Amino acid sequence: MTLSVRSVTVILVLLGLALVPPIASWVDQGYYTVLFARMLIMSIAAIALNLILGFGGMVSFGHAAFLGVGGYVAGIFIFHYFEDGAEWMGNGYVQLAATIVASALVALFIGAICLRTRGVYFIMITLAFGQMLFFVAVGLEIYGGDDGLSLYTRSEFPGLFDLNDRTTLYYVSYGTMLACLLVSWRLINSRFGMVLRGARLNDRRMKAIGFPTYPYRLVAFVISGVMTGIAGFLLANQTDFVSPSMMHWTKSGDLIIIVVLGGMGTLFGPLFGTIAYLLLEDILPSITESWQLFFGPMLILVVLFARGGIDSLLGPRSRPDD
């Protein structure tokens, strides 16, 4: 068996990511563990978005809302645990379960309405619902409203791990990211995945051969929403802070850019895209203060002329099962 450039790259990237905490502590630059943990968490959200955007053709412009849902569940539970001494709300398992339930319900509600529409309508409505959740968060004055909410402690999973430890948080994020990659990989090649991809390519034909595509799209939307919710849960723990800004609509835009930059509808594209995007975001401001002046048009050019994203640099675009 020979390894393609893509496989080698993926293995190197995954290995490299696994080695970040020891290297960072060796060179005494804890900052890198923080930066790369953030990268891992955002890549979970990107993998989730890619599932419906890349494979399902659903341009969801409100996906950051699910980051917010997960983040606020963590924030609110920890807030009550800390302020009111509600012991059970400090339990990580409970928090995670609540994250999953809450993001699934929100995704079910938003998806059920948005998926009745197509094209431009879908884009605008997901954007509007994302914004709605943003304003809900702004209106939650007991949880800080506009200013957000600080987490005084992180989620603990008794008997398993405690996210208060920075390295533990890193590896939990790493493991979750791998799990999401695995889930995506199985999903897109399963019967369900074939229906999802078929509906992206040709919805009319799907109906003609006997598929009601709506329920499949909806389930995909919910799966993606839950994955993103989990990313939000981790993000809140990582930054010790939640605020409406994490679900601002520009964050949804960032997620779409990440997916397109990495390579839409490819398995590893979202991971590549996240790494590239966050590195750029980290480096560019140190070169010029007005980096967005160049970043905006650059984005347009990438979108218009480098369509396959980073993934396509690693050889011809493969079938997604490779």
Next chain:
Amino acid sequence: MTRSVPLLETVSLMKRFGGLTATDHLSLTVMENEVHAIIGPNGAGKTTLIGQLTGEIRPDDGRVLFAGRDVTGLPVHRRSHLGLARSFQITNIFLDFTVLENVSLAVQAHAGHSFRFFADARKERRLIAPAEAVIERVGLGRRRDDVAHSLSHGEQRQLEIAMALATDPVLLLLDEPMAGMGPDESARMVEILSGLKDELSILLVEHDMDAVFALADRITVLVYGAAIASGTPDEIRSNDAVLDAYLGDERP
């Protein structure tokens, strides 16, 4: 051959678009094991009719009966499950999928639900075996693993038919299956369709008169959404109204 049982029936079907009547009190019957051809000049409302039969277009009035039940309000995918399959006038396949994936997806639509998230669909014998059989049948065996957009126009048309067949239909609605084909490809298609005549009913909308007269048991002539004549190919050939309204156009 039994000819007594109606499989598909439209009862006084009506459809208007603005001031234009696309389907005008149309009552039509397709019998079991019959090849029923619909011909008519451009703008006669043939595609609108197909749309109403498959469920993509909701009629303004009238009913569609299929296999003894009223399907007028049923959505497209439900009709497919009752055994109604169609091919599209403009090739409408999954261009990024291979031939096998195209056809096995059609098989999958009728092989239980697809909320299966883990097993690789492309390794399921239950989907692949029937798909391969259909692919052989329409003569695409050599192209099994090629991506659909690399097929020639004629091959894509064959794939259209294969996808319809893979849903195991009792009635095939073919919307101009020979559209854009050369004589050789058309002959090939007539051969494929003749081979299907014994197992299912076909409603054929087609401009290619050679193909229509070669395949059809019965022909209905549609003009401005209304049926002006219906009968065997011989009856239609000698029908004056038809000669005036339709065949007249075709002659120099």
Next chain:
Amino acid sequence: MNWLLLFEQILNGIQLGLLLFLLAAGLTLIFGIMDLVNLAHGSLYMMGAYFAYSFAGWTDSFVIGVLLALPATLLLGIVVEVVALRTLYDRNHLDQVLATFGLILFFNELVRIIWGPAGLDLPLPDFLNTSVEILPGIPYPTYRLAVIAVGLLVALFLYLLVARTRIGMLIRAGASNREMVGALGVDIKLLYTIVFGLGAALAGLAGMMAAPILTVEVGMGERILIDTFVVIVIGGIGSIRGAFLAALIIGLIDTVGRSILPDLLNLMLPQAAASTAAPALSSMLTYVLMALVLAIRPAGLFPPRGA
């Protein structure tokens, strides 16, 4: 709740609705005719406000400032169309979203460089900075009345333009059937540029008129852009009539809702719960309305023909 206050809120709602309509009218045509998702429409609104600020500052006159800013925004719109958006018409919606998102980043940064990051105030001239007694005992700001008047005039102008002129005929035809307009032998490129420029000028006008009421600041276009999307989606893409109706509905619901919802909640919930829930709920109102409309009519109130 007092009835006079409610009346005032209704006027405020109409005024917000008309501003939304100015944005929505251009945007819905751009969607309908060119099938282009333009997120940067809010940037034109913002640029209109900044132009008005600068021109008013230089000429020392609010009115002249606005009169100069209007053609400036129109020109900017045309430049944006010719330089950037023209290449996007044949692209899919995702590409359009990303590219126009890039434009937003660009314009926001540009504004930060030219005008600085701090918010600016555009002062009103004295003759507008008064109030009129619209009903005995109810003073209402003259400027807001002027905004309502301008909004209604523009709506009338648009109605006449679309219903009575040749360009309007092409616009209507284009919104319901794009291929047909091309088949008529019309210079499609020119039509697109005109429509886009018109849309930009309307967005800019909305920005200028909002400027004295709000703060002129970076990002001001984005919040209202999303409300505009809600308007367009409810009204039906490509429909000016739908945009007008939906804009007024959204303006009224948002403004009036915000002022009466707390009172309503107070009647139903304990004081503490009501004051907690009110701000969150009232900002949800317009989106809930959108969800309701779409659940019943997925293509909006006035779907374009053939869709």
